[in-house]
Amino acid sequence: MQQPKAIIFDLDGVLTDTSEYHYQAWKHLADDEGIAFTHEENDTYLRGVDRRNSLLYLLKGRKASEEQIQEMMERKNRYYNDLIKNMTPKEVVEGGRELLDEIRHAGIKTAIASSSKNCWTVLRAIDIAQYFDGVADGYSVTRGKPAADIFVFAAGLVSTPTSQCLGVEDADVGIEAIKAAGMQALAIGPAERFHKADKVLPSLANKRLQEMVD
Ligand code: BG6
Numbered sequence: 159m160q161q162p163k164a165i166i167f168d169l170d171g172v173l174t175d176t177s178e179y180h181y182q183a184w185k186h187l188a189d190d191e192g193i194a195f196t197h198e199e200n201d202t203y204l205r206g207v208d209r210r211n212s213l214l215y216l217l218k219g220r221k222a223s224e225e226q227i228q229e230m231m232e233r234k235n236r237y238y239n240d241l242i243k244n245m246t247p248k249e250v251v252e253g254g255r256e257l258l259d260e261i262r263h264a265g266i267k268t269a270i271a272s273s274s275k276n277c278w279t280v281l282r283a284i285d286i287a288q289y290f291d292g293v294a295d296g297y298s299v300t301r302g303k304p305a306a307d308i309f310v311f312a313a314g315l316v317s318t319p320t321s322q323c324l325g326v327e328d329a330d331v332g333i334e335a336i337k338a339a340g341m342q343a344l345a346i347g348p349a350e351r352f353h354k355a356d357k358v359l360p361s362l363a364n365k366r367l368q369e370m371v372d
């Protein structure tokens with residue numbers, strides 16, 4: 159890989175394990191509605207996907223009015239907020255602060271590209287907002303991942319051409335978005351989850367910058 163001028167991080171499942179809370183909140187909604195839903199489905203189909211498209215997947219072809227869709231999205235979000243309200247700075251991936259410090263000291267810009275409308279709540283709860291030069295969240299663009307938009311938007315926030323950015327993602331749709339944006343892609347998770355990544359690491363825990371860009 160070439161040394162990037164900016165690193166654009168996804169949040170949920172990369173810098174903290176909120177993807178598990180998203181799963182639990184969707185599972186709660188699925189149980190309410192009597193819909194079967196597994197952890198495997200969550201990992202394969204919902205990781206990185208915005209709230210509305212996640213719900214449409216979960217409904218599996220069941221008919222729902224716009225009003226019902228809105229109510230279910232709000233209910234899932236309540237369940238999710240109940241789970242994240244007690245998050246603390248301890249829930250940053252182990253060694254994450256040191257890694258972000260190292261990246262910034264190397265003169266590399268940093269940004270967040272998260273599909274979540276709760277992105278700022280999580281950044282504040284785990285106290286890492288100060289490590290980023292820009293934050294793109296679920297309010298920043300209309301077309302979600304796998305569209306390139308949120309990564310292009312985040313690159314703009316740090317005034318860096320996408321060809322000089324490294325994107326970091328735990329979702330296959332996120333890796334697709336990073337590649338569509340013309341960035342190098344570092345995937346976080348099991349190799350079999352990803353199709354287009356330039357490099358895969360099982361986790362960001364206790365990693366150094368060099369291991370991300372080798
Ligand atoms: C992504 C998560 O970061 O954000 C998805 O990986 C989630 O699971 C999406 O559905 C949208 O989050 P929110 O907080 O806006 O419902």
Ligand code: MG
Binds near residue numbers: 177206327
């Ligand atoms: Mg993610």
